[in-house]
Amino acid sequence: MKKAKKILVAMSGGVDSSVAAAVLIEEGFDVTGVTMKLWGGSSDTGCCSVSDVIDARRVADQLGIPHHVFNFGDEFDAHVVEPYVEAHALGETPNPCIECNRHVKFDKLFRRANALGFDMIATGHHAQITEEKGNFRIMRSVDQSKDQSYVLHMLTQEQLQKLQFPIGTMTKKQVREKANALSMQTAGKADSQDVCFISRTKGGRQIFLQERLEMTSGKVIDTTGVKIAEVEAVEMVTIGQRKGLGVSGERNPQYAIDVDVQQATVTVGSKNDLFCQETPIINLHWVGNPDSDILDVQTSAHGKTSRARVDGHVIWEEPRMKVAPGQSVVFYKDNEVVGSATATKTTR
């Protein structure tokens, strides 16, 4: 008899990874569950709180698989929390979930799993991996409304060969139905929030950043350079923001169209000024074969795609809202993630 492949499944204590573990058992894998302890700060309410570890452990007990807890707090701090704060200091809009996937789940956990003798790892992401002649592709989930392929764009062919997304072929409804059928206590658990290390109850992002960053007060100027208001913290302003800029714009709504922390300046303009033709990018990475340079481009986790030509820049077919610097720009060919980049400052 062929020996079952040893797989380590990352269990957050949520319903998706609970069902992922169950599916892998049904598929004949030798499954071990692991919960990563990533954050222990006072604002810890998210994916790494103790109650979630208990949920994951109870599900693992129910499924009859071993469960371990790994403390990756140092890695999380160095590669997710600190860069998140640094990006805000530069007036950028970071995506910490993507950095957690890049450095913690698909790097540190991969290396740990390898050292401990596992053949593969699995997560409860809503996405699919397909293979043809040794070539792997990241595909959207069958449940488009829950698709998480956007936050998986950094994966490489080497990682994809050792990775499973067991619930990518299921809708969220089916996942919950399966959890219910298995009497899992996580069946009815709410979906997790985006940024796990920022508490919603203790003042949220603003307080979290204020404790770690000296905020820069600055001026709000219009597109002609005339100062029209002041803001207490330039770092907290995001492109597209309308409220909290001290600008009365009932008849003529004014939006933040540029944030410059070094110059301590926020530029506001009309909705039209928010639109752009091009988005400059850095960190271009291809995981698949794009075939064409006209692609569907997604710039936020659950945003709609826009058609664009990718040629050093992203050149949009139709003018569209500016992309906040720091955001991931993900390129799709139909339902396949073919590549990604990071938006930098829009110049035009």
Next chain:
Amino acid sequence: MLPILEENYGNPSGSHSMARKALRAIDDARDILAETLGCRAQEIIYTSGGTEADNLAIFGTHNALGGTIICSATEHHAVLEPTETIGGQIAKVNPDGSLDLNHLTDLLNEQTTLVSIGLVNGETGIIQDLETISDLIKELAPNALLHTDAVQGFPWLDIPTATKPADLISIAAHKFGGPKGIGLLVAKEKTKLAPMQLGGGQEQGIRSGTQDVAGIVGMAAAAQQTAHTRQETIKRITPLRNELADGLTRIEGSYETGVSRNPNGETDRSKKIAGSCHVCFDQVESEALLFLLEQENILASAASSCSSGAQDPSHVLAAMGYNRELAGGSLRLSLGYKTSNDDVKTALDIIPRSIMKLRETGS
């Protein structure tokens, strides 16, 4: 314990015959425990374990006497956190884990009401010299009492001698084969404690709440047995521990805590209890090592686990000046009265192999 649970299940605070039997059981247990601890029976306050005893010593003294409370940087969290909560002071330790007496000298004064120094460190097995510490306290802080968390020390040290200078002593039964969830605080005559929980006035009004009769009886039996066999166990386990530690320190990049070299070039482990083998390995992460060891049925630990079950970085090693990376590769092996020669041989076969494997894969 079974007769208490099955037959004499009376409440010791009650007045009928079954209640009186339960009360008799905890009083008899108090006598036995007093003998093993070198204190008077009425000085014993039963608690739910070491943590509660530590909290009662710190908060109880603080609430009764005020003043300043000092503890060492390597104390158990059950001492450190209460001390920090009431704004107490933290005394440094030396690289070998012993208390930094110079720093303690700086901290002690007439305002000091309590100094809390653990007899044996739970992670490293390092023994503190309470006699010297007590002399310093008497000289510089005449009003201060000495508390010691002796939870780790009970199986390995003659407690009446080792804790003689202490006024308050914390004990937990599960460290010497007794049940979990039961312990006690010895509060000697001159101590003054404010109660932490109020109610029926049990335990001389210091710790209200119906006593865990079965737990107390189990604790006394285990204490008596441990005290009886202690010398014999130490004699048998010491060479086994030395063999284990010698074997592990032959691995390149290994550092044993709390030891020194004697003039013959041999490792001097006299400052550590016999049941403790504590070594740090560079380029190894404890969490990964513990996982591999568990696959081979070696159940070890590293630092302390947080409530999630994750390994937390060791505050003890940080206080001793170990860098975070080396401290992250610590391995804590406990030997007990059941440990055999074969166990040590197995450990010395598996642990070096596992360390090499982890270093090769670079995790």
